[in-house]
Amino acid sequence: MKSAIGIDIGGTNFRIGWVREDGAVLCSDKKPSEALCAGGKAVDLLAGEIRAFMEANGVGDAAAIGIGFPAPVSSDGKTVFPCPNLKNPVEGFGNVDVVSRLMESTGLPVAIAKDTDMLLQAEITVRKTGPQDIVTAFYFGTGVGNSVYYRGNMLRGAHGSGCDIGHIPVLGGTRTCGCGKKGCIECYASGTYLASLWKKKFADCALPDIFRVHEGAPELADFIEACAIPVAAEVTIFDPTLVVLGGGVLEMEHFPYAELTEKIYGHVKKPYPAEAMKIERAMAGKDAGIRGAAWYALAHAL
Numbered sequence: 001m002k003s004a005i006g007i008d009i010g011g012t013n014f015r016i017g018w019v020r021e022d023g024a025v026l027c028s029d030k031k032p033s034e035a036l037c038a039g040g041k042a043v044d045l046l047a048g049e050i051r052a053f054m055e056a057n058g059v060g061d062a063a064a065i066g067i068g069f070p071a072p073v074s075s076d077g078k079t080v081f082p083c084p085n086l087k088n089p090v091e092g093f094g095n096v097d098v099v100s101r102l103m104e105s106t107g108l109p110v111a112i113a114k115d116t117d118m119l120l121q122a123e124i125t126v127r128k129t130g131p132q133d134i135v136t137a138f139y140f141g142t143g144v145g146n147s148v149y150y151r152g153n154m155l156r157g158a159h160g161s162g163c164d165i166g167h168i169p170v171l172g173g174t175r176t177c178g179c180g181k182k183g184c185i186e187c188y189a190s191g192t193y194l195a196s197l198w199k200k201k202f203a204d205c206a207l208p209d210i211f212r213v214h215e216g217a218p219e220l221a222d223f224i225e226a227c228a229i230p231v232a233a234e235v236t237i238f239d240p241t242l243v244v245l246g247g248g249v250l251e252m253e254h255f256p257y258a259e260l261t262e263k264i265y266g267h268v269k270k271p272y273p274a275e276a277m278k279i280e281r282a283m284a285g286k287d288a289g290i291r292g293a294a295w296y297a298l299a300h301a302l
């Protein structure tokens, strides 16, 4: 059975795993992303980490390497957009032909994509999504991550920056977004905003308890409403066969998931796409990033 190396690079940690085609993770490791940020060029440091992982775990026959980055990837699938939370003073990943250089230094075919494309790849592989299906996926974490699988392809747009729905503008929005714009929906619907709201208004309980202790607070209802809007907007555009919802905010123990899906339904036009709309939680689990990256590599690098 074929296997691949899957890598999931985040702002804080990166995970690397040897994954079989059937999804079994044969071995994996987690390291601080700082290891890619100092002491040499980011691509060379990553190549060193890959070689060390393969040697330490006796990885002999991986067919390819797949890597998910916390930034969009150019539409030709070779270059990463600058990663603001992975700065490297020598040379970062941004605007570098990561694929050609890693293929040269590892001798294996390489495929890269933004992290949410890899998470969605895991969902469509686990769910055996058909070639005619349309799946929109939303990950409410630090920001609002989004990917769309459209009948066999991950949509990227002309330059790679498509399907980034956290940055749609909202009417009357005044907050400044990390992207530099004002009024992006992410400023109202992300974990970052939830944490700032907690600090300002709800710090009498621990952040993970906010939805339990302050159930029914109007600020939290507004937050759920803000999460529903980008989902409903994209459902309106794509009329998908499946909507996947995930991310750290939704995984909070007392997150009012039913309230979110009701609000999404309320904002979607009847009878269609609302009546046929299928919303499910992300199911691919904690290894989704590395499994998705490995599956993506087997599908796109060979």
Ligand SMILES: [Zn+2]
Binding pocket: 166, 167, 177, 178, 179, 180, 181, 184, 186
């Ligand atoms: Zn923005």
